[in-house]
Amino acid sequence: xxxxxxxxxxxxxxxxxxxxxxxxxxxxxxxxxxxxxxxxxxxxxxxxxxxxxxxxxxxxxxxxxxxxxxxxxxxxxxxxxxxxxxxxxxxxxxxxxxxxxxxxxxxxxxxxxxxxxxxxxxxxxxxxxxxxxxxxxxxxxxxxxxxxxxxxxxxxxxxxxxxxxxxxxxxxxxxxxxxxxxxxxxxxxxxxxxxxxxxxxxxxxxxxxxxxxxxxxxxxxxxxxxxxxxxxxxxxxxxxxxxxxxxxxxxxxxxxxxxxxxxxxxxxxxxxxxxxxxxxxxxxxxxxxxxxxxxxxxxxxxxxxxxxxxxxxxxxxxxxxxx
Amino acid sequence: xxxxxxxxxxxxxxxxxxxxxxxxxxxxxxxxxxxxxxxxxxxxxxxxxxxxxxxxxxxxxxxxxxxxxxxxxxxxxxxxxxxxxxxxxxxxxxxxxxxxxxxxxxxxxxxxxxxxxxxxxxxxxxxxxxxxxxxxxxxxxxxxxxxxxxxxxxxxxxxxxxxxxxxxxxxxxxxxxxxxxxxxxxxxxxxxxxxxxxxxxxxxxxxxxxxxxxxxxxxxxxxxxxxxxxxxxxxxxxxxxxxxxxxxxxxxxxxxxxxxxxxxxxxxxxxxxxxxxxxxxxxxxxxxxxxxxxxxxxxxxxxxxxxxxxxxxxxxxxxxxxxx
Ligand SMILES: Cc1ncc(C[n+]2csc(CCOP(=O)(O)OP(=O)(O)O)c2C)c(N)n1
Ligand SMILES: [Mg+2]
Numbered sequence: 001x002x003x004x005x006x007x008x009x010x011x012x013x014x015x016x017x018x019x020x021x022x023x024x025x026x027x028x029x030x031x032x033x034x035x036x037x038x039x040x041x042x043x044x045x046x047x048x049x050x051x052x053x054x055x056x057x058x059x060x061x062x063x064x065x066x067x068x069x070x071x072x073x074x075x076x077x078x079x080x081x082x083x084x085x086x087x088x089x090x091x092x093x094x095x096x097x098x099x100x101x102x103x104x105x106x107x108x109x110x111x112x113x114x115x116x117x118x119x120x121x122x123x124x125x126x127x128x129x130x131x132x133x134x135x136x137x138x139x140x141x142x143x144x145x146x147x148x149x150x151x152x153x154x155x156x157x158x159x160x161x162x163x164x165x166x167x168x169x170x171x172x173x174x175x176x177x178x179x180x181x182x183x184x185x186x187x188x189x190x191x192x193x194x195x196x197x198x199x200x201x202x203x204x205x206x207x208x209x210x211x212x213x214x215x216x217x218x219x220x221x222x223x224x225x226x227x228x229x230x231x232x233x234x235x236x237x238x239x240x241x242x243x244x245x246x247x248x249x250x251x252x253x254x255x256x257x258x259x260x261x262x263x264x265x266x267x268x269x270x271x272x273x274x275x276x277x278x279x280x281x282x283x284x285x286x287x288x289x290x291x292x293x294x295x296x297x298x299x300x301x302x303x304x305x306x307x308x309x310x311x312x313x314x315x316x317x318x319x320x321x322x323x
Numbered sequence: 324x325x326x327x328x329x330x331x332x333x334x335x336x337x338x339x340x341x342x343x344x345x346x347x348x349x350x351x352x353x354x355x356x357x358x359x360x361x362x363x364x365x366x367x368x369x370x371x372x373x374x375x376x377x378x379x380x381x382x383x384x385x386x387x388x389x390x391x392x393x394x395x396x397x398x399x400x401x402x403x404x405x406x407x408x409x410x411x412x413x414x415x416x417x418x419x420x421x422x423x424x425x426x427x428x429x430x431x432x433x434x435x436x437x438x439x440x441x442x443x444x445x446x447x448x449x450x451x452x453x454x455x456x457x458x459x460x461x462x463x464x465x466x467x468x469x470x471x472x473x474x475x476x477x478x479x480x481x482x483x484x485x486x487x488x489x490x491x492x493x494x495x496x497x498x499x500x501x502x503x504x505x506x507x508x509x510x511x512x513x514x515x516x517x518x519x520x521x522x523x524x525x526x527x528x529x530x531x532x533x534x535x536x537x538x539x540x541x542x543x544x545x546x547x548x549x550x551x552x553x554x555x556x557x558x559x560x561x562x563x564x565x566x567x568x569x570x571x572x573x574x575x576x577x578x579x580x581x582x583x584x585x586x587x588x589x590x591x592x593x594x595x596x597x598x599x600x601x602x603x604x605x606x607x608x609x610x611x612x613x614x615x616x617x618x619x620x621x622x623x624x625x626x627x628x629x630x631x632x633x634x635x636x637x638x639x640x641x642x643x644x645x646x647x
Pocket of ligand 2: 148180
């Protein structure tokens with residue numbers, strides 16, 4: 001059994017990470033509505049395949065620079081749900097030890113460079129990560145994600161152009177979910193395809209069906225291999241849809257309902273699930289096993305995070321500098 | 324006089340200036356259809372149309388740069404930063420293009436950049452900053468930070484009518500938390516003028532923005548202990564009102580400077596220097612500062628609480644100083 005070059009176990013692993021992403025984010029949404037989480041809650045519901053599919057193409061030595069809807073990529077780098085929950089809850093067990101919140105986390109040790117708010121700031125950083133990896137000469141690559149909105153910022157242009165000129169091993173993944181907060185793509189750019197910009201930088205550009213996790217995986221795999229061969233950066237645009245508000249406080253009433261209905265029918269998890277069943281990789285009992293495993297893991301993770309202590313006010317000045 | 328919220332005062336100033344002057348237009352992210360992240364410009368698109376309420380891509384540098392161009396052509400752009408933290412993405416256009424134009428070429432750049440700043444809402448390091456210190460070091464800019472609905476409205480009107488680039492920092496903690504009387508008639512609050520918000524003979528607290536309210540709470544508590552505090556609200560941070568600063572320092576001889584922004588390189592240091600230069604012989608004790616420590620704004624409640632200056636910290640400093 002072989003689909004997109006992935007074994008049965010790998011396909012189930014992809015499925016598990018899609019499911020885990022959604023369940024963990026649903027759990028975070030609940031904690032938010034319970035008033036336990038403060039600040040912004042940005043979910044990737046309905047576009048999980050962009051993060052999971054692309055990150056699945058990476059090897060253990062590769063480095064990610066994710067954006068705010070990349071829970072899946074974090075999980076694939078080995079970031080634990082309990083650490084993410086503690087991060088949201090502002091506890092010491094969170095990846096920023098309470099200093100930063102929600103999606104602003106990562107762990108360099110696990111090859112995950114923490115996100116910051118200003119859109120597209122991570123793009124030049126990914127170029128720099130790739131510069132360092134290139135010098136090592138071990139074929140390691142960097143991968144970074146950003147939204148359609150982020151692609152309007154100067155740092156997008158500067159970061160990708162520099163990567164192209166230096167021919168560093170980096171893969172730029174655009175999650176084109178049609179909206180940037182309330183701004184539709186048509187008000188973001190006159191060009192329907194972000195991938196078309198690759199030509200302007202002299203790098204490879206492709207469009208992937210963002211809700212098809214294997215299509216994203218295949219496009220990413222090709223780009224990663226190109227980077228490993230020393231053939232420079234690529235830009236992959238994944239067409240998807242933001243199915244919830246920009247943040248959980250936003251009812252997204254500005255998004256046409258019909259558009260959401262159209263995309264609901266293309267749900268990346270349901271779609272992949274149907275194919276796994278068709279290929280007889282997933283059956284009822286396997287699915288039940290995964291659901292149970294996830295529920296147990298998340299219960300334990302929430303308990304762990306809620307038991308994690310808050311930092312103490314007296315330590316507020318610690319850690320501004322390395323020494 | 325009707326009582327309105329701080330955020331409503333900002334909305335009214337924008338609305339009235341748009342009605343008064345055809346040249347005024349708004350530009351920013353999600354300000355049109357959505358009405359802005361804090362809904363300040365809700366209904367503006369319908370009233371003033373797409374030419375005057377411009378939704379842009381995420382491109383702060385281009386937003387400010389294009390606003391400078393439009394201002395040079397005689398229009399009056401008012402830029403909204405979705406959060407003041409993202410003003411950093413437009414830094415170059417502000418400090419190099421906008422700020423230096425008049426000095427170099429003699430041409431006015433009537434530009435306003437406004438946005439929510441400040442902490443206390445668990446916004447974390449990128450949705451809580453007080454970036455005024457970055458800009459008060461730039462000759463050619465004006466920087467204001469209102470504390471009340473009255474000042475918010477009057478200063479925004481003054482900023483829009485001003486011929487030079489004005490950066491207008493709103494405090495998001497105050498948006499819906501405070502109300503105040505604001506007249507129906509047209510009025511402005513002059514840029515460059517501080518205001519004594521509370522008279523007192525024993526000690527001066529010089530502050531601005533959200534900290535004015537903490538200073539009031541501290542003053543009430545200190546009053547119960549027999550210390551009468553004068554509160555000077557700077558309102559404009561560039562140019563500073565030297566006369567008002569020296570006036571209160573000379574009057575009480577004891578000064579505590581309070582700001583929510585971090586300490587080093589903050590406005591407080593400049594205020595202290597003005598006093599040291601101009602009222603040294605009238606001081607009865609050291610000039611003290613109550614500010615945030617030199618750290619990013621932390622996210623989690625216990626750290627943010629420790630980070631933010633508050634009435635307790637002001638009272639403690641005032642008592643220390645009163646003992647001189
Ligand atoms: C430089 C900058 N300006 C404004 C914002 C406020 N903001 C946060 S997310 C966002 C929209 C991002 O859209 P997109 O890049 O398409 O990512 P998506 O949220 O759709 O995944 C905006 C405007 C920001 N974070 N950074
Ligand atoms: Mg988007």
